[in-house]
Amino acid sequence: MPTRPVRTNSRPKQRPPEQHRSEDDPRIMLDREVSADLYEPIPPYPTRTEREAEFYTIGDGEMFLNLGPQHPATHGVLRLVLKLSGEQIVDVDPVLGYLHRGVEKICENSDYYHVIDQVDPLEYASALFQEWAAVLAFEKLMDVEVPPRAEYIRVLSAELLRISSHTLFMGFLALDMGGLTPILYSFIERDEIVEMLAALTGARMLFNYFRIGGVNGDLNHEFMSRLGDWMSRAAKQTEANTGLLNENEIFVRRARGVGVMDREMALRFGVTGGNLRASGVPFDVRRAHPYSVYPQLDFNVPTRLEGDSLARYLIRMDEVRESIKIIDQCLNNMPDGPVMAKLPRLLRPHPGRAWGAVEGPRGMLGVYAISDGTDQPFRFRIHDPSFMNLEVVPHLLPGNLLADTMAIVSSLDPIMGGIDK
Amino acid sequence: MDRTLKRRLEARLGAQIQGPIRQRHDQTEIRIQPGDVPDVLRTLHDSVDLRFELLADLAGVDTGNEMQVVYHLWSETSPDWLRIIAEPLSREDPRCPSATFLWTGAEWLEREAYDMFGIVFEGNRDLRRIFMPPDYTSFPLRKDFLLPDDAARSPGEGVRNVERPFAPAVVADDPAAGIRRAPAS
Known part of the structure; x- marks a missing residue:
């Protein structure tokens, strides 16, 4: 019986002689004979790039430590390969892709309406913002005019979600530094907001609520009564929650002066959102490139100059206060009218390109959409802020202690669903 | 629009x-x-009346005929987003100068474009795969990478092996190849 050749995707295991080989490095002792079956060397393939060769060459007294991918404090499945000297971090190599599921490819093969629920699970803690970015890009592509009531509902629901996301951030930051109490309070807050949005949209986390040209449903009684109930004590509750950490000396002393990112560095790395504003750049897409009804709303863009973990935390707490202000204005100025523009069932925009960006809780969420005249986007590029925020980690960690890793990574607030797309 | x-x-x-x-x-x-990418980005970043300080996005695009690298920039001097399209890159051997000399943060964005399209950014010192495993050989966002269940567009009605090696064996102009192409614009 003739044997069929086995088809495989893996490239033949050949080592180009010019590349770095750890066996050639006199500083590395490879005790193959003793422990070849005990561990697999990192990485299990020849190093390919300059940076990889530099990182995976071990110096005197250094060792590797894998943090993750199943570590409880890594906000998802993030693996950080740490190079340690004693307890001090020398270098970091984040390994991504454990959650990669090819959302961009899926979106390029689904129609314009279908894209909205495909992008929902990207930033699963604040799904409305990713929907908003996609919808905004499509509306620019098709020149759709959105009714004002729909815009106000969008701002209202999204700002609620921003508060929920920031409160959750506060809890997890404290949890990663060893404080258990704040997360209990932040989940109380988040649960109320999520139940409120469930009354509005029908789902607790992955809303699928925004539509091209409006939103899926009008405000209803249950949502409004829950919102009114919550708004009556939101500001007070926020102060109480932040008081848990702001006045906690252990927390403040651990977060202050750790992971300092100055203005130049933040801009060079393309960091956006609260992390950039904590370094003194007042870049907020809601003000820098106004979309929706934000130009008509009165709110401040808080900035700080320190650029450390504590500043990044305080910025987010300031933003919660601004968001409460925005929600208040939305409720006062909410106009009457339809919540959806009139659009055909099958969308076939003219060939063209559009970039839509919104300010999410973690930074700028962008979508670059290309249409080729069919009912599916030809190219659907998703720009996620967590991806850029995580990229700074290898440059913030070296020099710090291992125990500060999570104080820094957590203060950048990465969400792995968005990073891995 | 900013005239x-x-x-x-x-x-x-x-x-x-x-x-x-x-x-x-x-x-x-x-x-x-x-070839002009480093010059243009440097000018946009450094000129006093432009000051495009923030790289908002870097994306690869496969139009079906050629490759593009698309940059989105932000500046406080203009209310507009600036989009720079660097084209054409050949589909067989796409190469583009890296933007990491100006924005270190472009490193991961370029790694992603390499991972998804195979675009080689010259000057990026860490150009390896970022999402897919290191021994993976296909480039998933290319237009000749067809999804297995996409029977309408797949020449094999969705049953053939969809993963392609680096240089696709399909002739670019072959209409039977089934590649979706963007209209010229």
Whole structure:
């Protein structure tokens, strides 16, 4: 019986002689004979790039430590390969892709309406913002005019979600530094907001609520009564929650002066959102490139100059206060009218390109959409802020202690669903 | 639309801009040759009247005929987003200069474009796969990478092996190849 050749995707295991080989490095002792079956060397393939060769060459007294991918404090499945000297971090190599599921490819093969629920699970803690970015890009592509009531509902629901996301951030930051109490309070807050949005949209986390040209449903009684109930004590509750950490000396002393990112560095790395504003750049897409009804709303863009973990935390707490202000204005100025523009069932925009960006809780969420005249986007590029925020980690960690890793990574607030797309 | 930005770009970049400057909504779009990328980005970043300090996005695009690298920039001097399209890159051997000399953060964005399209960014010192495993050989976002259940567009009605090696065996102009192509614009 003739044997069929086995088809495989893996490239033949050949080592180009010019590349770095750890066996050639006199500083590395490879005790193959003793422990070849005990561990697999990192990485299990020849190093390919300059940076990889530099990182995976071990110096005197250094060792590797894998943090993750199943570590409880890594906000998802993030693996950080740490190079340690004693307890001090020398270098970091984040390994991504454990959650990669090819959302961009899926979106390029689904129609314009279908894209909205495909992008929902990207930033699963604040799904409305990713929907908003996609919808905004499509509306620019098709020149759709959105009714004002729909815009106000969008701002209202999204700002609620921003508060929920920031409160959750506060809890997890404290949890990663060893404080258990704040997360209990932040989940109380988040649960109320999520139940409120469930009354509005029908789902607790992955809303699928925004539509091209409006939103899926009008405000209803249950949502409004829950919102009114919550708004009556939101500001007070926020102060109480932040008081848990702001006045906690252990927390403040651990977060202050750790992971300092100055203005130049933040801009060079393309960091956006609260992390950039904590370094003194007042870049907020809601003000820098106004979309929706934000130009008509009165709110401040808080900035700080320190650029450390504590500043990044305080910025987010300031933003919660601004968001409460925005929600208040939305409720006062909410106009009457339809919540959806009139659009055909099958969308076939003219060939063209559009970039839509919104300010999410973690930074700028962008979508670059290309249409080729069919009912599916030809190219659907998703720009996620967590991806850029995580990229700074290898440059913030070296020099710090291992125990500060999570104080820094957590203060950048990465969400792995968005990073891995 | 920011008319003054158009004038400033024409004054600063001149002949490096290929074709007309297009403006729509809050976006200004210019097209450049891939070889001019370092020069143009440096000029946009450093000129006192432009100051595009933030790289908002870097994306690879496969139009079916050629490859593009698309940059989106932000500046406080203009209310517009600036989109720079570097084209054409050949589909067989796409190469483009890296932007990491200016924005270190472009490193991961370029790694992603390499991972998804196979675009080689010359000057990026860490150009390896970022999402897919290191021994993976296909480039998933290319237009000749067909999804297995996409029977409508797949020449094999969705049953053949969809993963392709680096250089696709399909002739680019073969209509039977089933590649979705963008209209010329």
